[in-house]
Amino acid sequence: MVKTKGNAMKFGMHPRNVLRQPPDYTKLAIKYKDFRQVCQLELTGKVSVNFRNEKTLRELTKMLLKEYFDLDVNFAPGSLVPTLALRLNYILWLEDLMEPLKLKEIRGIDIGCGSSCIYSLLAAKKNDWHMLALESKLQNIEYARENVKTNQLEALIDVYTQPDKNSIFKSYFLEKEQDKNFHFCLCNPPFFDSNLPNPFGGNTRNPERRPAPNNARTGSQEELTCVGGEVQFVQRIIDESLENQQRVRIFTTMLGVKANVPRILDYLKERQVANVSTTEFHQGHTTRWAVAWSYHSEPLSQAATTTSN
Amino acid sequence: MDETNNNNTQLVEKEPVKCAEKRVNTTLENQETKRLKTDNDHHVEAASRPPPQSPKKRLQLNGKPKHSKDLNFMYGNYKHYYGKRILDKEFHDIRLDILGSQPELFRHKQLLDIGCNSGHLSIQIARKFEVKSLVGLDIDRSLVKDAQTTINQLKRQAEPGSGQGFPHNIRFVQGNYVLEDDILLEIERPQFDVILCLSVTKWIHLNFCDAGLKQAFRRMYQQLRPGGKLILEPQSFDGYKRRKKLSEQIRENYNSIKFRPEEFTEYLLSSEVGFANMELMGTPDHCEAGFKRPIQIFTKT
Numbered sequence: 001m002v003k004t005k006g007n008a009m010k011f012g013m014h015p016r017n018v019l020r021q022p023p024d025y026t027k028l029a030i031k032y033k034d035f036r037q038v039c040q041l042e043l044t045g046k047v048s049v050n051f052r053n054e055k056t057l058r059e060l061t062k063m064l065l066k067e068y069f070d071l072d073v074n075f076a077p078g079s080l081v082p083t084l085a086l087r088l089n090y091i092l093w094l095e096d097l098m099e100p101l102k103l104k105e106i107r108g109i110d111i112g113c114g115s116s117c118i119y120s121l122l123a124a125k126k127n128d129w130h131m132l133a134l135e136s137k138l139q140n141i142e143y144a145r146e147n148v149k150t151n152q153l154e155a156l157i158d159v160y161t162q163p164d165k166n167s168i169f170k171s172y173f174l175e176k177e178q179d180k181n182f183h184f185c186l187c188n189p190p191f192f193d194s195n196l197p198n199p200f201g202g203n204t205r206n207p208e209r210r211p212a213p214n215n216a217r218t219g220s221q222e223e224l225t226c227v228g229g230e231v232q233f234v235q236r237i238i239d240e241s242l243e244n245q246q247r248v249r250i251f252t253t254m255l256g257v258k259a260n261v262p263r264i265l266d267y268l269k270e271r272q273v274a275n276v277s278t279t280e281f282h283q284g285h286t287t288r289w290a291v292a293w294s295y296h297s298e299p300l301s302q303a304a305t306t307t308s309n
Numbered sequence: 310m311d312e313t314n315n316n317n318t319q320l321v322e323k324e325p326v327k328c329a330e331k332r333v334n335t336t337l338e339n340q341e342t343k344r345l346k347t348d349n350d351h352h353v354e355a356a357s358r359p360p361p362q363s364p365k366k367r368l369q370l371n372g373k374p375k376h377s378k379d380l381n382f383m384y385g386n387y388k389h390y391y392g393k394r395i396l397d398k399e400f401h402d403i404r405l406d407i408l409g410s411q412p413e414l415f416r417h418k419q420l421l422d423i424g425c426n427s428g429h430l431s432i433q434i435a436r437k438f439e440v441k442s443l444v445g446l447d448i449d450r451s452l453v454k455d456a457q458t459t460i461n462q463l464k465r466q467a468e469p470g471s472g473q474g475f476p477h478n479i480r481f482v483q484g485n486y487v488l489e490d491d492i493l494l495e496i497e498r499p500q501f502d503v504i505l506c507l508s509v510t511k512w513i514h515l516n517f518c519d520a521g522l523k524q525a526f527r528r529m530y531q532q533l534r535p536g537g538k539l540i541l542e543p544q545s546f547d548g549y550k551r552r553k554k555l556s557e558q559i560r561e562n563y564n565s566i567k568f569r570p571e572e573f574t575e576y577l578l579s580s581e582v583g584f585a586n587m588e589l590m591g592t593p594d595h596c597e598a599g600f601k602r603p604i605q606i607f608t609k610t
Contacts, residue, residue: 030490041496043421043446044484 011282014092018068019085019283025049028063035063052216057081065118069125072150076115076143080219082188084118085283090254090290091122093279094184097250097292100299101183109134109185109248111168111237114223115143117159119186124156132182134172136162137222165226168240173247182248187237191256193229194221215286231260235267238293242271245295252292254281261289268293275300383555385512386449391429402430404507404542405437407591407604414538414606417441418502421532423486423525424448424509428456428479432463434505435479442478444501448485456481487513487521488528497531504529504539508602510570511544515552515559519568523576530582530609539577539584539607543570548599577607585610 013020029036029047038056039047050056058075064084065071075081098106106129110120113133120131133148135141141161148157163171169185192199200217217224226233234253241251255261261278268276273293277300281288292300391400408415415438422431425445435443447453463476471477488494506529514522529539546569553563568576577584584607592603 026489026493029496030492036492036496039496041488041493041498042484043444043482045486045488045493046484047493047496 013085013283014089014281016092016095017085017088019064019088023064023067028067032063032066035059054081054216054218057083057216057218061116065121069122071121071125073116073118073121073147074143074150076139078220079115079140079143080223082114082116082118083215083283083286086281086286086288087118087122089281089283089288090186090188091119091126093281093290094123094186094252095127097252097298097300098183101249103183105130106184107180107182108132109169109182111185111187111253112136112189112223113140113144113159114188115140115147117144117147117157119188120144120157120159121147121151121153124153125151128156131157132172133157133159134162134168135159136165137220166236168237169244169247170240173244181246184250184252185237185248187234187253189230189233189237189253189255190222190224190226191230192225193231194225194227196229199225199229215284230255230257231263234260234264234291238264238267238271238273241293241295242273249296250292250294250298250300252290255289255291258287258289261291264291383559384448384516385424385509386426386447386452388427388452390426400429400433402433403593403596403600404430404604405433407593408434408540409437410591411606412438414438414540415440415503419500420444420503420505421446421501422505422507423529424506424512425452425456425481427452428459428481430507431456431481431505432459432476432479436475439475440478441502443480445479445481446484446486447481448483450483453481453483486528487517487525491520491524491527494524494527494531497528499532499534499537501532502534502537504533504537506539507542507604508544510541510573511549511552514566514568515549515555515562518562518565522568523581526573526577526582530577530584533609535609537609539609540590540604541573541577541607542602542604543573544602546570574605584608 025039026045026047029039036047038053038059039049042048049060051060058081061081061084062073062075065073068084094108106127108123108129108131110117110123110131110133113120113135117133117135120133123129123131133144135144138161141159144159148154148159160172228235234255237251237253241248253264255264265276265278268291273295275295275297276291276293278292279290281290294300391402415434417439419441420435420443422434422443422445425431425447426449428445431443431445434440445453445456447456457480460476460479460481467476506525510522513525517525533539549563549566553560574587576582578587586608588606588608590604590606592601594601
């Protein structure tokens with residue numbers, strides 16, 4: 001769907017997304033030295049950013065996190081560089097989901113926080129949410145802990161080492177206090193299936209109308225792929241959620257491929273999970289999807305679909 | 310990425326006023342175009358006075374400040390600077406003779422023309438001297454549009470086999486050569502063999518002061534490749550004075566100027582910029598005294 005001015009409300013970023021207005025990169029290049037070095041100066045005096053370069057993306061995200069959230073973040077070399085617009089869209093959707101619950105203190109789980117720990121950092125810094133950040137890759141854990149420390153958010157963020165890549169909540173819930181419950185979980189699963197001969201091969205039937213994303217791809221094999229791809233990963237989250245229905249009020253996950261959304265919805269339906277809703281995240285040329293489900297009677301549908309992210 | 314004009318200087322873009330005020334402009338324009346060898350009979354837009362009861366006259370009686378007659382050209386961005394006969398084969402700016410004394414400077418080279426106005430001279434240079442490419446930059450969007458229109462017309466008229474050569478190797482861009490901040494010079498890169506800066510320094514100076522002009526000189530150096538040349542035709546300081554009426558800001562700027570045109574050469578050759586040497590290319594003589602400006606070549610090693 002081509003985004004035009006007319007349908008920006010429906011197909012643009014979340015209304016509260018601070019990146020809804022494109023940043024003034026020229027002014028930001030003047031302000032931030034590291035970012036400046038990866039920019040190009042046009043004849044017109046404006047600065048332009050080449051999103052197809054990994055180093056540029058890294059400096060861009062670092063700069064935006066600093067400029068808009070006063071967060072100092074480092075990424076492990078070779079690890080996934082998150083795009084801020086999308087991460088913000090997800091957090092804002094969660095804010096909308098939390099709003100009707102009228103909670104004083106909000107606790108969430110970040111499944112697979114990565115080296116940046118970006119969701120937890122944003123959630124804690126922006127909203128004072130308490131976050132449990134789960135991560136299995138050692139190098140990522142080190143960087144994540146360092147990022148939490150640098151930004152003085154140790155009181156709000158707990159980075160937990162997942163001993164087992166195949167379990168989601170299991171290890172934590174078994175080990176930790178039984179009475180501490182969470183209000184939401186979020187997840188950016190590995191989109192691609194390592195079992196396939198061509199894991200990154202897109203499935204679009206219409207390459208002209210669906211151009212490739214503007215960004216260079218970043219991230220290690222582990223972060224981007226897993227056995228069975230996002231479908232199996234999310235199915236595992238669903239399975240574990242069934243076993244821990246009362247521990248988390250609203251389960252959510254992102255999905256990278258549109259065709260996988262109905263597959264996940266079917267999986268939930270088969271398990272008689274009734275309270276389910278979906279949403280979309282729009283940023284630039286990229287659209288992502290998210291699914292939320294709950295074993296409580298939380299008003300998911302209203303919050304999620306009316307905001308029409 | 311969407312075009313967001315992050316760095317656009319706000320311009321007053323209006324058609325020249327057709328009324329008694331136009332007489333002043335006409336005279337000025339006549340002076341500017343005195344460089345043209347051909348007879349100028351094109352400023353025939355009669356200075357038509359509005360009848361005394363015109364709405365415009367009534368507005369003025371309301372006590373609103375009279376619109377500064379020259380505000381439209383505060384960047385020297387005169388309309389019809391080169392005359393109206395655009396695609397005229399007879400167009401011959403006298404400076405072409407001076408530039409033509411060293412044609413090898415331009416042949417097969419990549420040029421930038423700063424302050425190209427409607428592009429007439431740029432186009433002649435590109436054509437006459439067989440440049441590899443030419444980019445013309447001007448702060449005035451409508452002048453850039455005129456220039457691009459001219460090029461588009463030439464492209465339509467061009468032979469199909471002209472390939473990448475003239476006029477396909479010319480483009481015009483709107484922008485302010487002076488950057489928002491000196492620090493952006495850090496990421497400027499060499500990209501031109503020759504930069505032309507003809508009768509522009511006065512306007513940069515009056516609008517952006519010493520700091521702006523010095524930055525522009527430094528930017529020119531950064532944009533040149535090793536061995537590249539800056540061809541500079543600076544206006545002398547006595548020509549600045551009558552422009553200080555253009556606006557309050559320009560008057561202030563004029564009063565703040567300490568860096569005089571006589572010091573330009575020294576500055577360009579100093580370590581702050583870094584040109585290796587200066588050569589006098591020539592000074593036009595068969596023209597109005599006001600336009601007898603020396604043309605200099607600065608070389609970057």
